[in-house]
Amino acid sequence: MAREQFYEKTRQMGFEYGPAFQTVDGTEIRDGHGTGLVRIPDTLKGETAGYLFHPSLLDGAFQILLMSAPAQTTEQSTSPYLPVGIDRVRVFARPTEQMRVAAEIIEADDEHIVSDLRVLDPEGEVLVEIEGFRAQSLDMSAHLSPQRIDRGLYELAWPAVPRTAAEAPGENDGADDDPGAWLVFGDEGGVARALARQLAELAQPVRRARADARVP
Numbered sequence: 001m002a003r004e005q006f007y008e009k010t011r012q013m014g015f016e017y018g019p020a021f022q023t024v025d026g027t028e029i030r031d032g033h034g035t036g037l038v039r040i041p042d043t044l045k046g047e048t049a050g051y052l053f054h055p056s057l058l059d060g061a062f063q064i065l066l067m068s069a070p071a072q073t074t075e076q077s078t079s080p081y082l083p084v085g086i087d088r089v090r091v092f093a094r095p096t097e098q099m100r101v102a103a104e105i106i107e108a109d110d111e112h113i114v115s116d117l118r119v120l121d122p123e124g125e126v127l128v129e130i131e132g133f134r135a136q137s138l139d140m141s142a143h144l145s146p147q148r149i150d151r152g153l154y155e156l157a158w159p160a161v162p163r164t165a166a167e168a169p170g171e172n173d174g175a176d177d178d179p180g181a182w183l184v185f186g187d188e189g190g191v192a193r194a195l196a197r198q199l200a201e202l203a204q205p206v207r208r209a210r211a212d213a214r215v216p
Helices: 003-012 055-072 138-142 146-153 191-201
Strands: 024-030 033-039 081-085 088-091 098-108 112-120 126-137 182-186 206-210
Touching: 003 024, 003 055, 024 055, 033 055, 055 081, 055 098, 055 112, 055 126, 081 112, 182 191, 191 206
Parallel strands: 182 206
Antiparallel strands: 024 033, 033 098, 081 126, 088 126, 098 112, 112 126
8 A cells, every 4th residue: 555545544534644643655464464664754854863763653653553453353344443552662773764564463353453563674674673562443442431431541539638727626616606517529439428427427517419410
């Protein structure tokens, strides 16, 4: 596949690569192996000296694999694949003006793909070796429930915070003083319910509100 055809296909799949990331010169997919040519674009020639191996050039290797992934699935899916993990990356030498990428498909289906990649110079010497590159179908990601996605994005934690002297009840608190009431926001996790119960046991006025409650 020629360079122009390759990036026309990426645009059809929703990937708009700018000039600095259009490093692929051509690709060929055959029998579970993907190969492609990667070159340093003119827009990067003044920047590569600041990197051991410029990220845009590594991204070119990933592009070759990700665009070849649909051809390896059982149903010839057209869904794009997105990187989700790498086991190991080893950089042996700096990039050359032109390089060849060899991608070996370890396993692939309509949901995910696992591959090993090598970036080689024109003489066949290995410049970069990437093991256990994993990508997941965008269709698969879209089917994840919001709760499962949330668990992958953040962790909910309730750290204990000691009360300050100003917050602690004093000996001279007057009976006529209006201490107000505790307003506890929470979900169905049980933390807010337990906190409200403890406050009530301490004779503290408390009101509970669900985090998703509608405000009139």
